[in-house]
Amino acid sequence: MSSQIPVKQVDPSSDASNKNNKNTGSVELYASRKKIYVKEVKGLFQRIRNVSLLALMGMYFLFVWLTLDGQPLIHFDLPAREFHLYGATFYPRDFILLSGMLIICAFGLFFITTLFGRVWCGYTCPQTVWTFIFMWIEEKVEGSRNKRMKLDKSPNSPAKIAKKSIKHSLWLLVALATGLTFVGYFYPIRELIVDLFTLNANGWAYFWVAFFTVATYLNAGWMREQVCLYMCPYARFQSVMFDPNTRVVSYDPNRGEPRGGRKKDANPAELGLGDCIDCGQCVQVCPTGIDIRDGLQYECIGCALCIDACDDVMEKMNYPKGLIRYTTENELEGKTSKLLRPRTFGYGAVLALMISAIIFTIATRVPAQLDVLRDRGALFSYNGEGRVENSYTLKIANMTETPQTFTIQVAGMDSIRLLSQAEVTVASGENRSVPAVVDVDPEDIETSNTEIRFKIESLTDESLILETESRFVGPNS
Known part of the structure; x- marks a missing residue:
């Protein structure tokens, strides 16, 4: 006896041909993109996103202009191999700190994902942030969802061309500002702006500004959800970190089914219906075009727009909110949900350990280094x-x-005693080689190889004191 795994196509915008595919159980693996018209929605989670968006965009576009003691607050000086971050300078020898930061980011993402699903994608991912900016511009220029759909279906006219031109011009303006700002973290922004417009910048500066401008314009304006679905690996491996206690955006079928339309003052129990009125608002506001009522799908980025839309409908129908909400699989099944569990403890422990190690390393880091090389030419x-x-x-x-x-x-x-110079000045960011000659009275030499210590102290900064070991070689006693 053979068994088959049923396959279901969950495409809310499917046409007649897709319906046929549903009936036959086949899935179209390679399909052209269908434009998603996202409806504007207001609510708690949209307000939270707006706050995070303003905060992230404010930091991104503002920090590049800030200076500290004449030095950019954040500047990655690749030619000099210096990385200036908030008044501290790091060098390639500090690569261990970068590795630690990346590990912290990875385990922080794992830890949050096990608890709350893809909240990173829904609220702070750069792709999401820029996409929502472009969607906001599109909404303001072309109008509501229905107006945009009608505009795209209408033949070309002066009004349509004007709106499309304004929209794409604003998109390119935001993309250009994004590209200039990104390059400004590697090429001081005040110099970059002047050099670009006076044609004094090098070719690489023009290339990278153009590259990030085009990339932003395409990713946020044209590709949008395609980046999340097909280019971002997180969408594919997120399910590995999910479990029945992970709190994600979910539809409550026990309360909502069977769905169906009804009058506002109708009693759904008398009609044999659940609370879902099948209005489709949750689909219309979804930036990836899925129907959350079909269950958890990898396309869901956890933006919670469907929660805001559904809560608004429930409020108008005088039904309790939360038909779509952040919940867990266990809660939907009437079981108890656990916030802390072995997986979260594991990720949390590693995260806390790495954060502590990085803080300790930075706190005890001495912004100077001393290495001693003995002359091998003569013993x-x-x-x-x-x-x-x-x-x-x-x-x-x-x-x-x-x-x-x-x-x-x-x-x-x-x-x-030290016979060479006892004082040396080292410029900022300099790695200077200083010859040193040391002598000893032969009567004080007890072995042919004796440990000695070199020590340097800064007269400018009393906290800079370094000491390192070396060997003194002499005749046998």
């Missing part, structure tokens, strides 16, 4: 005073924003 030599000499090269890196003057000291043997 030792005698000077005119009959003392034993060793030669070294001190590599001093200054990772602060200001020049630092360091004093050099050496210790570890009774008569050890």
Whole structure:
């Protein structure tokens, strides 16, 4: 006996041909994109999104212009291999911090996903943020959902061409501002603007501004949900982190079914109906074009627009809100839902550990570095005073924003002394090599290889004190 796995096509915009596919159980794997006309909706979650959108856009477009002590607040100086973040300068040698940050981002995403599903996608993902900006522009220029559909179906006319031109011009303006701002984090924005418009910028600056302008325009204006569905890997592996206790946007079939239209003052129980009046508002407001009533689907980005739309309808019908809501599979089945469970504890523990490690590393990080290389050309030599000499090269890196003057000291043997310069100035971001010569009275040499310590202290910043070990080689005692 053979068994078959039933396949259901959940495309709310399906036409007659798709209906035939439903009847036969086949799914069209490669279909051309059908434009989704998203209806404007107001509600609690839309207000939350507006706040997050304004905050994120404010930071993105504002931080590039801010300076601290004459240095951009955020500047990734690739040619100099310096990364300036909030007054601190990091170098490629600090790559471990970047790795830690990426691990924190990954486990933070895992932790939030196990608890609340794709809230990252719905409220803070750049693709979502820019898409909603472009959708808002489209709504203001072309009108409501029905007007936009009617406009697209109408033949070309001066009014239609004018509206389309205005919309795409505003889209390109936002995309250009996005591209300029992004490049401004690598090329100081004040210099970039002047150099671009005076044609003094290098070719790469023009290329990257144009690239991010075009990418933003296409992704947020034309591709939209296609980026989420087919380009973003998160849509594909998110289900691995879901469990029956994950709180996601869900339709309550126990309360809503069977669905059907009715008058406002009708009693649904007498009609044998659930609370869902089958108005289709949840589908019309969905930016990915799905019907949340078909159950959890990977296309859902957790934006909760369907919740706002459904709550508005329930309020008008004098029904309780929450037919569509953030809930868990267990709650829909009448079971108890657990917020904390082994998976969340695991992700949370790793996240807390990594955050603590990064905070400790940054808090104890000394923005300078000292390396000592002993001269391998000669083991030792005698000077005119009959003392034993060793030669070294001190590599001093200054990772602060200001020049630092360091004093050099050496210790570890009774008569050890430094014969070379005892004071050196290192510019900001400089990695300077300083020759050092050390001698010792032969009578104080007990072994042929003795541990000594080099120490540098900054006269400019008293907190910069570094010490490192080396070896002094002399004759056998």
